Amino acid sequence: MSPEEEAKNVPLLGVDKLVKRFGGFAAVDGASFHLMPGEVLGLVGPNGSGKTTCINVISGLYPPNAGQVFLEGKPIGGLPSHKLVRLGINRTFQVPQPFLALTVRENVEIAATYGGPDSKADIDAILTSLELDAYRSRAAADLNSAQQKMLDLARALATAPRLLLVDELAAGLHPAELQRVARRLRELAASGIAILVVEHLMGFIGEVTDRVIVLNAGREIFEGTLSQAVRDPQVVSVFLGGSDVH
Amino acid sequence: MRKAVRHLIFILAPVVVAFAVLPLIYSNHLLLFNFVVFLVLAQGINVIYGFTGYLPFGYVGFFGAGAYGFSLLVLHAHAHPLPALAAGAVAALLLGVILTPLLRLEGAYFAISTLAASEAVVQIISNPNLTEITQGPYGIRLSGVYAPRLAYGMAVAVLAFTIVVVIYLRNSRFGLALQAIRENPISAGMAGVNVVRARVIAWLLSALIAGLIGAVYAWYISVFYPETVFDLGMSIFAIVFALFGGTATIIGPLGGVAILYGVYNGIGIAAPQYFQLIYGALIMLLVLFLPNGILSLLKRRGFNVP
Numbered sequence: 294m295s296p297e298e299e300a301k302n303v304p305l306l307g308v309d310k311l312v313k314r315f316g317g318f319a320a321v322d323g324a325s326f327h328l329m330p331g332e333v334l335g336l337v338g339p340n341g342s343g344k345t346t347c348i349n350v351i352s353g354l355y356p357p358n359a360g361q362v363f364l365e366g367k368p369i370g371g372l373p374s375h376k377l378v379r380l381g382i383n384r385t386f387q388v389p390q391p392f393l394a395l396t397v398r399e400n401v402e403i404a405a406t407y408g409g410p411d412s413k414a415d416i417d418a419i420l421t422s423l424e425l426d427a428y429r430s431r432a433a434a435d436l437n438s439a440q441q442k443m444l445d446l447a448r449a450l451a452t453a454p455r456l457l458l459v460d461e462l463a464a465g466l467h468p469a470e471l472q473r474v475a476r477r478l479r480e481l482a483a484s485g486i487a488i489l490v491v492e493h494l495m496g497f498i499g500e501v502t503d504r505v506i507v508l509n510a511g512r513e514i515f516e517g518t519l520s521q522a523v524r525d526p527q528v529v530s531v532f533l534g535g536s537d538v539h
Numbered sequence: 540m541r542k543a544v545r546h547l548i549f550i551l552a553p554v555v556v557a558f559a560v561l562p563l564i565y566s567n568h569l570l571l572f573n574f575v576v577f578l579v580l581a582q583g584i585n586v587i588y589g590f591t592g593y594l595p596f597g598y599v600g601f602f603g604a605g606a607y608g609f610s611l612l613v614l615h616a617h618a619h620p621l622p623a624l625a626a627g628a629v630a631a632l633l634l635g636v637i638l639t640p641l642l643r644l645e646g647a648y649f650a651i652s653t654l655a656a657s658e659a660v661v662q663i664i665s666n667p668n669l670t671e672i673t674q675g676p677y678g679i680r681l682s683g684v685y686a687p688r689l690a691y692g693m694a695v696a697v698l699a700f701t702i703v704v705v706i707y708l709r710n711s712r713f714g715l716a717l718q719a720i721r722e723n724p725i726s727a728g729m730a731g732v733n734v735v736r737a738r739v740i741a742w743l744l745s746a747l748i749a750g751l752i753g754a755v756y757a758w759y760i761s762v763f764y765p766e767t768v769f770d771l772g773m774s775i776f777a778i779v780f781a782l783f784g785g786t787a788t789i790i791g792p793l794g795g796v797a798i799l800y801g802v803y804n805g806i807g808i809a810a811p812q813y814f815q816l817i818y819g820a821l822i823m824l825l826v827l828f829l830p831n832g833i834l835s836l837l838k839r840r841g842f843n844v845p
Binding site: 352353354373374375378379383384386390391392393394395399402403404406407408445448449451452 | 712715716718719721722723725726727728729730731732733734735
């Protein structure tokens, strides 16, 4: 294999035997998975299976207790968030976390300015693509919850991420919004961004992901497509509570 | 940056000119000096609380550190006031650096811990065993440096510096980053802001501001006790003035001091027997009806308040 081909085969994100404990409880307990550029990976599992903790560790909110996170083969576990952002990792939050007193545009502007040396994001284009352009001068506090989720996404996109971690972006959106978000995520993946999606809405997961990892008690128990997952007896009986998956 | 120039011309310049001219037409120079001191302290609170979101009840600790840094250099090294002012600034910065770990705390915990820190410093300084160094509880008596006019001029210069800092924060990406930290430090990190570094810079800037004016204060009054320059009341006043006007703006704290400290002195002269009653009621009304300061009245109507 030539060096270029080898480089192509290095995953953008590698998670290797990751452990994150809170006191005596291991929220993530040896999870391993990887993600290629342009791929959309779903992270599913029951509540408390460690999905969000995985995202929190990858995005630098907590350092791992053991194991390692790799970006293009380089260890990044334990780096602070702002450094990871400049390396090309960003995320959205389950409960949106905008800068409430600042305007919508300022929310995105901060990320575009500080997000990294290569970040020359077109703020207005990002706002337009997420249908926030009409609110650019309004305070983020004036937005509804769905719009605040889009603002989280806009802030992440303004840092020109190569890896986007999406934590329950779909929850609480109505069907038309869901369609739009799914389409947008597919477009982002098509542009080469790797996306890790944590989600409970299986329809949404089926629509946007190429592959899913099923986590239970902080460990992966299945890897494959969602249609394979829903037929996997272990996944179905233990984690999705039956065969009737929607 | 054109906006910043406008702010320099229409806010900084009039304030500096006013305080340069006022001593010529108003004879109560001590009151004017106190106005300048509170304008500086309120803007210092604005930097660390208004922009960055950390409310230090013990803010006066930096003021006292500045006063003692100045005085000790004058007492022991017979230094000229100007290098002694630098010593005041350094003392406050050092205290700021020592207290940096407090920034790991949030909200009330941070506020109370700074209060405790300020009390600890005053206890150390007023310890009778340290009388040879700090004059202990007997306080400072400076001789040979008394120059109230020069000290007043220096206070106005410190005020000008402070307003320039706030104008910078109001118009720069760094100021926006601080506000992002105030709103949500986790999201600020995800926007690429180095949260730890930015808030330490804001903390040290606010310490420097209070330290400088503390040093000038010591120079101006020349005789004081530890309790004078570590008076919790000064922290409270500066905080209330800044909040009354409206934080994270340039003119809010300026207006807050002008109105509230003006009223304070007005009541003190006109109706001293009702002083506590009127002043307390005023602050209660403010907290109840305008918790975001008087400027929030304008902001609500869509004005972009500088």
